[in-house]
Amino acid sequence: MTAPQGIPAITPESATPGEHRRTQLPAVSDARRTAAVAAASALIGAAHYSSAPGDRFLPCSAVSIATLLCLSMGEPRRAADALRGAGQDPQHRVLGAWVAMLGGDEQSAAAIIADLDVAQLDPRDRLLAHGVIVGLARRSGDHTALTLAWQAAYPLFDEVGADLLGLLPIGELWLASIRLRDEGRVSALVGAAAEVLARLGEPPAWANAFHWYAIQAAIAHENPNELLPHAHRLKAAAEAGDPQAAALADAGRTWVLVLRGQVARGPVEAAVHRLAALGLIWDAARLASEAALAADDSATATALLKLARTIRAQARPPEGAAIRPPVPADPAPRPEPVIETVLSEREREVAELVLLGLTYREIGARLYISAKTVEHHVARIRRRIGAGSRSELLSMLRAMGHGSLLV
Numbered sequence: 001m002t003a004p005q006g007i008p009a010i011t012p013e014s015a016t017p018g019e020h021r022r023t024q025l026p027a028v029s030d031a032r033r034t035a036a037v038a039a040a041s042a043l044i045g046a047a048h049y050s051s052a053p054g055d056r057f058l059p060c061s062a063v064s065i066a067t068l069l070c071l072s073m074g075e076p077r078r079a080a081d082a083l084r085g086a087g088q089d090p091q092h093r094v095l096g097a098w099v100a101m102l103g104g105d106e107q108s109a110a111a112i113i114a115d116l117d118v119a120q121l122d123p124r125d126r127l128l129a130h131g132v133i134v135g136l137a138r139r140s141g142d143h144t145a146l147t148l149a150w151q152a153a154y155p156l157f158d159e160v161g162a163d164l165l166g167l168l169p170i171g172e173l174w175l176a177s178i179r180l181r182d183e184g185r186v187s188a189l190v191g192a193a194a195e196v197l198a199r200l201g202e203p204p205a206w207a208n209a210f211h212w213y214a215i216q217a218a219i220a221h222e223n224p225n226e227l228l229p230h231a232h233r234l235k236a237a238a239e240a241g242d243p244q245a246a247a248l249a250d251a252g253r254t255w256v257l258v259l260r261g262q263v264a265r266g267p268v269e270a271a272v273h274r275l276a277a278l279g280l281i282w283d284a285a286r287l288a289s290e291a292a293l294a295a296d297d298s299a300t301a302t303a304l305l306k307l308a309r310t311i312r313a314q315a316r317p318p319e320g321a322a323i324r325p326p327v328p329a330d331p332a333p334r335p336e337p338v339i340e341t342v343l344s345e346r347e348r349e350v351a352e353l354v355l356l357g358l359t360y361r362e363i364g365a366r367l368y369i370s371a372k373t374v375e376h377h378v379a380r381i382r383r384r385i386g387a388g389s390r391s392e393l394l395s396m397l398r399a400m401g402h403g404s405l406l407v
Helices: 031-049 052-057 062-072 076-083 090-102 106-114 123-140 143-158 164-179 187-199 204-221 224-239 243-259 265-277 281-294 298-313 337-342 345-355 360-367 371-385 390-399
Strands: none
Touching: 062 076, 062 090, 062 164, 062 204, 076 090, 090 106, 090 123, 106 123, 123 143, 123 164, 143 164, 164 187, 164 204, 187 204, 204 224, 204 243, 224 243, 243 265, 243 281, 265 281, 265 298, 281 298, 298 345, 298 360, 345 360, 345 371, 345 390, 360 371, 371 390
């Protein structure tokens, strides 16, 4: 992404070129955060220890509310805890897909959704399911898959309203609509979500994640002025003692600096790790990749690309969210992700840069090798994974998880 000219910093104190000020995390979270964590604990306890019949009258069960609250608060492990032993209820399975997707395990999330009859779900569950389907397509970088997922989702917008439990799928749908230049279809739902948060006094436990989606939307629009109100909301919550808001505000500020071409390896790495700790695995890896492309120094670029790859590789199915059904046989042959282990460290670096659109000469400059050596690496990669053409090579590398972080 070309850095827009004159991008303002998220906060006035970060406006000095080269200076990267960070929101200080308080020693103790504020009372609101503590209350939210306590509420999540109470819901998880109620889900596991109360009698089942009492749940059937709720639009969402206690375990579902607890899972969504934990995901919204950036606590994916607690979300997995909430789902442990929840059974095969369709709503719980959809939420298992959310936990897997936000944890970076898109393969498990896709397997869960593929085993559900989404059309037969209740409207709220369909909204959650379509949020996962669209989110997976967006993360894959497959424009055709994203278009099809979007077209399947938008008829639902007339059936559902906005509430706290729908904020995550609304955020995913919002970002997809921007990618497809069809934002008008979901703008009313996005506006309604913002109104719900405003009416409730912007509760950080629910609002932080939505404001992060809004910051990503502003970056996608290449209009940093749009992110300022949301950045200020996060900053205010951070100053009140909310560590999730502080991490998101810092990551947003870091992202803006990256777009301005100001890449400092230490602050970027810190922001990446904090996003990953909040369950935002894909966002964390994408920030590292964008920073790598914007870095002037080849050593920094290489280190950040390696960090992006490491963050993605370390993503595992969250313990306890084990709602992983068997995958039906697929008649179409697919590249096996295990091929990744065949490639050397240098070949993985070359593969990542090829998929990011760099020429052999540009790749060589970043890796301190000649363009001819890059060409030899690419030829060796093709032989190792069995790609018969350049287009097949690119397709197979994407299937292995490379190159989807900047799309």
